[in-house]
Amino acid sequence: MGNKFGKWSLWVGVAAFLALPLASRAQLTVADLHKTLDLSTSDAHVGNLTGHAKDGAATYRRYCIGCHGELGDGNGENAEWLEPPLFPKPRNFQLGVFKCRSTPSGTLPLDSDLFNSIGRGFDRSTMPPWNTLTAQEKVDLVAWVKHFSPRWAGEKAGDPIKIPDEPEVTPERIKAGREVFARVQCWKCHGVTGQANGPSASTLTDDLGRPIAPFNFTEGARPKCGSTDRDIYRIFMTGLDGTPMPSYADNIKPDEGWDLVFYLRTLMAQKSVEKEMAKKLDLKPVDPNAPAGQQ
Amino acid sequence: MKKISAVFVALVLVSCGALLLNRNVSAAADGKITGTVKLDGAAPHMKGIDMSKDPYCAKIHASDPAHMETVVVGSGGGLQNVVLYISDGLPASALTTPSTVPVFDQKGCVYSPHVLALDTTQKFEVKTSDQTTHNIHPNPNPMTGNIGWNQSQPPGAAPIEKSWKAAEFIPVQCNIHPWMHGWFAVVKGPYATTDASGNYTIENVPPGSYTVTAWQEDLGTQTQKVTVAAGGSGSANFSFKGK
Numbered sequence: 001m002g003n004k005f006g007k008w009s010l011w012v013g014v015a016a017f018l019a020l021p022l023a024s025r026a027q028l029t030v031a032d033l034h035k036t037l038d039l040s041t042s043d044a045h046v047g048n049l050t051g052h053a054k055d056g057a058a059t060y061r062r063y064c065i066g067c068h069g070e071l072g073d074g075n076g077e078n079a080e081w082l083e084p085p086l087f088p089k090p091r092n093f094q095l096g097v098f099k100c101r102s103t104p105s106g107t108l109p110l111d112s113d114l115f116n117s118i119g120r121g122f123d124r125s126t127m128p129p130w131n132t133l134t135a136q137e138k139v140d141l142v143a144w145v146k147h148f149s150p151r152w153a154g155e156k157a158g159d160p161i162k163i164p165d166e167p168e169v170t171p172e173r174i175k176a177g178r179e180v181f182a183r184v185q186c187w188k189c190h191g192v193t194g195q196a197n198g199p200s201a202s203t204l205t206d207d208l209g210r211p212i213a214p215f216n217f218t219e220g221a222r223p224k225c226g227s228t229d230r231d232i233y234r235i236f237m238t239g240l241d242g243t244p245m246p247s248y249a250d251n252i253k254p255d256e257g258w259d260l261v262f263y264l265r266t267l268m269a270q271k272s273v274e275k276e277m278a279k280k281l282d283l284k285p286v287d288p289n290a291p292a293g294q295q
Numbered sequence: 296m297k298k299i300s301a302v303f304v305a306l307v308l309v310s311c312g313a314l315l316l317n318r319n320v321s322a323a324a325d326g327k328i329t330g331t332v333k334l335d336g337a338a339p340h341m342k343g344i345d346m347s348k349d350p351y352c353a354k355i356h357a358s359d360p361a362h363m364e365t366v367v368v369g370s371g372g373g374l375q376n377v378v379l380y381i382s383d384g385l386p387a388s389a390l391t392t393p394s395t396v397p398v399f400d401q402k403g404c405v406y407s408p409h410v411l412a413l414d415t416t417q418k419f420e421v422k423t424s425d426q427t428t429h430n431i432h433p434n435p436n437p438m439t440g441n442i443g444w445n446q447s448q449p450p451g452a453a454p455i456e457k458s459w460k461a462a463e464f465i466p467v468q469c470n471i472h473p474w475m476h477g478w479f480a481v482v483k484g485p486y487a488t489t490d491a492s493g494n495y496t497i498e499n500v501p502p503g504s505y506t507v508t509a510w511q512e513d514l515g516t517q518t519q520k521v522t523v524a525a526g527g528s529g530s531a532n533f534s535f536k537g538k
Contacts (some may be wrong), residue, residue, distance in 0.1 A: 095437045106444030151437065184449040185428035188349075188471045199348040203473040207434050207443065239445050244470030246430035246447040250455065289350070292426075292450065 042147035044111040049139045051111075056144030059137050067126065068093065072148030078126075084206075085213040088125045096149030097207070099240040100225035105247035107158025108151060114142045116226070123222040161237050164254050166229055169262050171277050177263025180256050182286040182295045184248055186236075189214040192285035194267030204244045212243055220269040232261050327528035328497040328521050332377045332489050332509055336537030338368035344405075344474045351427040352404035352472065363474075364409040365513045366537075373493025374511060374535060376410040378464075380482040381497070382518060383506035389499070390484050392416040396456070399477070401429045401448065401469070406477035410512065412488045415462055415481055421446075422454035431455070433467040433479060441465060441481070464510060478512055502527070509533040 044051035060068075069076040072093035079090050091098070100117050101109035118138050121129030130138065146152045167173065181187065189204065191197040194217030206212045215223055225235050237257060239247035252260060265274035266283060286295055341362040346352035367375040393414055400407045402424040413419050421431050428449040435441035440461040448455070459465065459481045469475035480486075487495040497507070502525040508518045514535040521529035 097437060097443070104444075105446055106442050149437075151442070155442075184447060185471075188428060200471045200473070204470055239447075241443070241445060244430065244432065244445070246432065246445040246470075248447045251447055251449050251452050 042143050042152070044115070044139050044142035044146060046112045046115045046135075046139045046142065049135055051136070051139030051141070051143040053140070053143040053147045056137075056140035056142070059133065059141055060144050063130065063133075064141070072145065082126060084210040088122070088212070089208075089210060090127075092208075093145050093148035095242075096151035097242045099242060101158070101238050101241065102160040102234055103158025103238065104161060104249060105239040105241055108155055110157050110160060111139070111142050111146075114145060115139055118142070120226060122224050124224070161234065161249060162254065163230055163233055163237075164258070167255070167258055169273050169277065171281055173259045174262050174266060174274055174277055174281065174283070176256065177259035177261070178283060178286060179293070179295055180252060180260045181263050182288075182290070183292070184251055185288075186260075187286060187288060189244065190217065192288060194218050194264070206244070207242045214245075217264060217267040218269055229258075229261050229265075232264060233257050236260065325498075325526055326500040326502055326523040328379070328381075328487075328500055328505070328507060328523060328531060329528055330379075330495060330531045330533065332374045332379075332493045332495065332511075332533040332535070333372045334366070334368050334374050334514075334537055335372075335534045338372075339366050339537060341365065341367070346404055346472075346474070349404065349427055349472060351425070355403045361403070361405055361474075364405070366511070367409070367491075369491040369493060371492065373489065373491065374514075375489055375491050375493065376408070376512070377489040377493070377495070377533070377535075378410060378412045378480040378482065378486060378510045379489070379495050379497055379531075380412075380480075380486040380508055380510075381484050381500070381505045382508040384504055385484045386501060386503065389501050390416075391499075396420055398422060398454075399467075399479075401425055401431070401475070404429075404472050404475060406467070406475060408477075408488070410478045410480055410488060412480040412482065412486045413459075414486070415459060415483050418456055418458045419479075420454045420456050421448070423448040423450070423452055426450045428471060429469045429475070430471055431467065432470055433465050435459070435463055435465040439463045445470075464512070480510060500529070505529070507531050509535075511535055514538065 042053035065076055066078045067076040067090035068074055074090040074092035076090060082089050096108060098109045101113050103109055115138050118130050118141055121127050187198050188200045189198045191201065196214045196216035201214050204212050204214065223232060223235060225231055225240065237247065237249045239245050262274045265272045266278035344361045344363065346356060364376065369375055396418050397411055397413055398420045399411045400422050404425060411419060423429055428447060430445060430447050432445040434443050441459050441463050446455060459479065462481050462483050465479040465481060467477045467479060485497045485499050487497040489495045500523050502523050504520065504522045506518050507521050508516050510516045517533050517535065519531040521531045523529040
């Protein structure tokens with residue numbers, strides 16, 4: 001059995017290679033996909049649950065296929081009605097590129113990242129939180145989603161970034177976070193007040209050339225990859241692959257990351273300890289023209 | 296008996312000769328392919344870049360505005376930034392990893408060089424010379440085996456060392472400065488990039504008959520057959536028709 005699949009995958013690899021010059025963005029056909037359907041090896045592990053692709057097929061067909069399509073290419077029948085940036089297009093699973101990861105930019109996400117994305121849904125998109133599905137159904141779906149991309153056949157998920165324990169919020173940390181916000185120039189896209197109106201905001205596109213808007217901190221929306229402090233930390237450290245949001249892991253020290261999280265909280269509409277502290281501190285938006293280190 | 300040993304001696308001699316010849320072949324990988332790439336027609340107008348959105352970038356180019364670099368034509372119609380590589384005929388022995396680590400610099404809010412050619416086995420370095428934040432965001436076709444990434448480089452950021460897996464012409468951009476477009480031209484084997492006059496030299500080519508491909512980001516590719524004699528040089532001039 002294993003041999004047979006090995007042989008198939010070789011043929012599929014050769015076919016995919018030959019087809020490369022033809023497709024600027026490779027799209028598998030139904031025939032190709034059915035050849036690559038190696039359900040025996042596509043599984044997913046989250047906690048002590050194991051998901052099997054073949055068990056996810058029916059759930060996918062019922063709930064996901066309308067947008068993500070039979071081939072997982074994001075071309076389901078509803079896709080054409082979605083107009084970015086207001087309504088992002090459904091994800092093309094064949095590319096194996098995902099926004100919400102706990103792993104470095106350019107690496108595959110963990111199974112738990114995909115699992116959490118399904119359960120969380122994506123705020124400001126047509127992807128709802130699938131919290132009516134059981135954990136087993138979700139982990140089976142993860143296995144099914146993974147089988148669409150050849151990346152998982154030859155590549156392991158990245159090593160998750162390390163997140164130090166969250167320290168206590170202090171006014172000093174909020175001020176330090178404001179310095180980080182100024183230094184790495186988050187405001188270029190997100191704006192000095194976090195209103196998504198920075199000088200580069202209007203020209204942003206995703207990897208497929210579609211318009212995309214930076215996150216607006218001030219309107220009470222939830223960040224797409226989660227709204228806990230750890231989620232926000234993870235977002236700027238790993239970057240959101242496929243979008244203009246880069247990874248800052250090389251340029252923000254682990255502890256500074258928490259300072260930035262606390263400062264970002266002060267920009268958000270939601271009530272928070274950080275927001276109250278910022279009020280007492282009378283914090284002003286960063287000055288884009290101030291010399292380095294003199295905010 | 297005598298006849299057999301004569302044949303044996305002859306065989307030994309021939310195999311020694313072959314070995315020597317082989318050695319000569321690898322030692323003589325100092326052949327070259329040289330030539331000039333030109334544009335046939337008038338140089339297209341390259342739009343000036345308005346960098347006013349980022350005062351840092353605008354200030355650098357205040358007296359010398361930057362232009363798009365899609366087609367860069369030098370004196371005598373020479374085409375710059377054309378990548379030349381051997382697309383067919385190269386023996387496996389000529390596929391060595393170059394020892395250099397080419398640098399892709401973000402300088403004055405443009406990429407320098409605009410096109411960075413490198414071998415599939417070669418590492419390269421991305422650095423920033425600017426006092427403004429860039430994000431370096433190559434966008435390969437994931438089906439080739441190359442995987443894209445997106446990393447920030449604020450002022451003073453340390454260089455990033457990277458490599459690619461497969462031969463591909465990979466566009467790279469900075470989302471923060473949307474005019475910043477460049478290319479990683481990833482090829483297998485010896486390569487060269489044309490200078491401002493359109494001249495190039497592909498070094499370390501063993502003797503043989505080859506197909507040389509010239510790639511220009513906007514005008515496409517052209518190929519030519521070239522023969523390189525032992526220790527000598529072949530020549531191939533290309534002419535791209537303007538659009």
